[in-house]
Amino acid sequence: MTPPGDQTAVLIVRNARRPAWVEAGERLVEALVYVCGISAIVFVLGIFVFVLKEALPVLRSEPFNLTGFLFSTEWYPTSETNKRYGVLAMLAGTMSVTVLAMVIAVPFGLGAAIYLSEFCTQRTRETLKIVIEFLAAVPSVVWGFIGLTVMSKLIVQFTGAPVGVNVLNGGIVLALMSVPIIVSIGEDALKAVPDSYREAAIALGVTRWQLVWRVLLPAAKNGLLAAVLLGVGRGVGETMAVLMATGHAVHIPHSVLDSVRTLTANIAAELGEAPAASDHYGVLFLTGVLLFTLTFGVNLVADTIVRGIRRR
Amino acid sequence: MNPPARPPLFAETALVRRKLRQEAVARWLFGAMAATMIVPLLLIVGYLVVRALPSLSFEFVLDIPRRGMTEGGIWPAFIGTIYLVFLSLLVAAPIGILAAVYLNEYARDNWLNRVINLAVINLAGVPSIVHALFGLGAFVYAANLGYSIISASLTLAIMTLPVIIASTREALASVPRTFREACWNVGATRWQTIKSVVLPNSISGILTGVILQVSRAAGETAPVMFTGVVFFKAVQRGDLFPYYLDEQCMALSMHLYTISTQVPGVKESIPYATAVVLLLLVLTVNAAAIGLRVHLRSRKKW
Numbered sequence: 001m002t003p004p005g006d007q008t009a010v011l012i013v014r015n016a017r018r019p020a021w022v023e024a025g026e027r028l029v030e031a032l033v034y035v036c037g038i039s040a041i042v043f044v045l046g047i048f049v050f051v052l053k054e055a056l057p058v059l060r061s062e063p064f065n066l067t068g069f070l071f072s073t074e075w076y077p078t079s080e081t082n083k084r085y086g087v088l089a090m091l092a093g094t095m096s097v098t099v100l101a102m103v104i105a106v107p108f109g110l111g112a113a114i115y116l117s118e119f120c121t122q123r124t125r126e127t128l129k130i131v132i133e134f135l136a137a138v139p140s141v142v143w144g145f146i147g148l149t150v151m152s153k154l155i156v157q158f159t160g161a162p163v164g165v166n167v168l169n170g171g172i173v174l175a176l177m178s179v180p181i182i183v184s185i186g187e188d189a190l191k192a193v194p195d196s197y198r199e200a201a202i203a204l205g206v207t208r209w210q211l212v213w214r215v216l217l218p219a220a221k222n223g224l225l226a227a228v229l230l231g232v233g234r235g236v237g238e239t240m241a242v243l244m245a246t247g248h249a250v251h252i253p254h255s256v257l258d259s260v261r262t263l264t265a266n267i268a269a270e271l272g273e274a275p276a277a278s279d280h281y282g283v284l285f286l287t288g289v290l291l292f293t294l295t296f297g298v299n300l301v302a303d304t305i306v307r308g309i310r311r312r
Numbered sequence: 313m314n315p316p317a318r319p320p321l322f323a324e325t326a327l328v329r330r331k332l333r334q335e336a337v338a339r340w341l342f343g344a345m346a347a348t349m350i351v352p353l354l355l356i357v358g359y360l361v362v363r364a365l366p367s368l369s370f371e372f373v374l375d376i377p378r379r380g381m382t383e384g385g386i387w388p389a390f391i392g393t394i395y396l397v398f399l400s401l402l403v404a405a406p407i408g409i410l411a412a413v414y415l416n417e418y419a420r421d422n423w424l425n426r427v428i429n430l431a432v433i434n435l436a437g438v439p440s441i442v443h444a445l446f447g448l449g450a451f452v453y454a455a456n457l458g459y460s461i462i463s464a465s466l467t468l469a470i471m472t473l474p475v476i477i478a479s480t481r482e483a484l485a486s487v488p489r490t491f492r493e494a495c496w497n498v499g500a501t502r503w504q505t506i507k508s509v510v511l512p513n514s515i516s517g518i519l520t521g522v523i524l525q526v527s528r529a530a531g532e533t534a535p536v537m538f539t540g541v542v543f544f545k546a547v548q549r550g551d552l553f554p555y556y557l558d559e560q561c562m563a564l565s566m567h568l569y570t571i572s573t574q575v576p577g578v579k580e581s582i583p584y585a586t587a588v589v590l591l592l593l594v595l596t597v598n599a600a601a602i603g604l605r606v607h608l609r610s611r612k613k614w
Binding site: 018022025026029030032033034036037038039040041043044046047050051053054107108109111112114115116118119120128130131132133134135137138139140141142144145146148149150176179183207208209210212230233236237238239240244264267268271272276284285288291292295296298299300303 | 331335337346349356359360408410411417418427428430431435443444446448449453454470474477501503532533534538565572573587591594602
């Protein structure tokens, strides 16, 4: 915010200059604030540059080729004779877990957002929002632990699957983790629908169900889409929970009861064993570049949508 | 010839009854959806606490792990988490608060502002394991800090920066513009205005952001896993200053991961108790943030 009318002030009050040290201090502080202000850009660029820097040598190395990296399911980074670095299976693992999580989380998340913004009393709303904040605060390693112990037992018991750590488990855990973000962004989107829309609909005698279905959902659809996208971003990037809850099978899943490994879990599981500056190490960083690009894209689209809504 | 009897004007017709039914169904449906998020959380937390009870005590927090981490307590991990959180806070809080000051007080609505906003959003969206890769490449190797508490805290600080920026910004934006104008009009500079009017009036909101950063940093595992946190480190029972900053340390979140997946033969209630301690730590910190916000809202003068 700019103070208005600096020049007129100078005209009226003559000799109103501040001592030099005050002016210098002001400049110094402003420079510091500016540096901190652009720090976020520096960090994001820094993340990309440093991760890419570690990944670059592998792009030129012998056993590696980019098509194989993206489109092969063969992941044998420690093979003696024939090293192969294909992450397609892990990509499929990430996609399957994320899609399942969204199938579960989106209806419940949006339903809860609708309940919060349209149906409940002020008091219930405050309470529910606090609970959602707590839900969002549970650390991902605790979610992973829950998947590993509670959820896997339940899954074995109810589905008869041989192992409880699989796509279903990871999907449920991820769904619980991404519901809070879907609810809070979704509620904001519904709140952003002008009250005049609601009033016009109610004046026509609609029920609240019709109001939600015919007026609010169409009017808020962009914001709700952004909420879902942010949930997807969270799902793709989540590490510890899926590391512990999805099992460790590197293959393309055929059912929700198959174990998979995700891109993030793969890095977390193998980075400790990969010798620094080896091909294996470089490929893991390249996977990081892939993840960065994926989440960057998702967040960019979500942000563009949200910005579009604000401008209206 | 009489006209057919018309129903009274405001009586319930079949249509109205159907609509009321529809509305009730909708309310219950959405209410149930909201409830399905909360009930599992309560059940799971309850289950964890029940399973953890045999080990849960102050002694558990203060004691060191014994017999290859299969018995004993979690002190080295607990104090390690405090170290990491404190150091990352020391770095993230000033940068985050000043960044929010820039965005809210100085930045004009131009392309730079948009790029910064985009960067903040993406910083929050970068997967935690990519932060770990960054920390490893930048702090451990490039800056030559090695696997250390410093590397891990710096990685955590960058990761949690968006939390502080977002809530500080909200707090600054809620200070009315008239406050600033009044201050400018008595001849204060911009920074004097910020220092003596804007910041004091938004201090509770800023603190809320700082507290949320603490809760986030305490729970993160992936970013510290490869930058400075180890499976095991021998320290004295209850020792408050067991680590040097260029050493590696243990952390609660990593400890939970280790004993629940890597160490065979751990006493059954210990992982549960570790999970409960971590959960309690994070939720208590969050409750403090919520309490502060409620308090702030009740005292708001404008």
